[in-house]
Amino acid sequence: MKPTTIRSLKRVEDWREAYPIMHQLRTHLTEAMYMDLVAEAVNVDRYLLYALYEAEEIAAVVGFKEMTTLYNGRFIWVCDLITDKEKRSLGYGEKLLSFVHEYAREKKIKRVSLSSGLQRKDAHRFYEDKMGYGKTSYVFLKQVSD
Structure with missing residues (x-):
């Protein structure tokens, strides 16, 4: 594994530099939409965005x-976690999620939670088998306007 x-x-x-990686997860977002949403999330919701760099290139992103x-x-x-499709299975997702776990411990926060799309079977195996997460609920969504 590279440093x-x-x-x-x-x-x-x-944020703009991270967009090509994040777009692999959030394919519905244009760059402009993504930039607006990140700015709002950072300013309103205290959203934090981190990247794992391989040399000087972003390989994975977590929000x-x-x-x-x-x-x-x-x-x-954990709102967003994605590793570049060309760099998966190199341990980068594990490193970033472990970083989030350590961040939580430093803040004396006892739990880390996330949701994952039903279609993301590989991600589910990663969260459960590799990272020790358990399923605790379903997440429901209702569209109330266009």
Whole structure:
């Protein structure tokens, strides 16, 4: 495995650099939509975006935020996690998710939660078998307007 580093993506230029990787997960987003949503999420929801770099090139991206609910108490919600399709199975997703786990421990947060699309069978195996996540619920969605 090549040397890697994990860096916070705080600048607009950083977000734009991460778009080609994030677009592999969020295929419905144009770059303009993505940029607007990241800006709002960062400013309103305390969304954090990090990238794992292989040399000086982004290989994987994770977006997450601290939340509080009655069900979980204080926890980290992983909104987005994607490894470049050309660099999968190299341990980069594991490194980024482990980074999120360590971030949670440093903040004295006991839980990390995420959802994954029903069609993403490989991701489900990764979360359950490799990372030790358990299924705790279904996520439901209702479109209420166009």
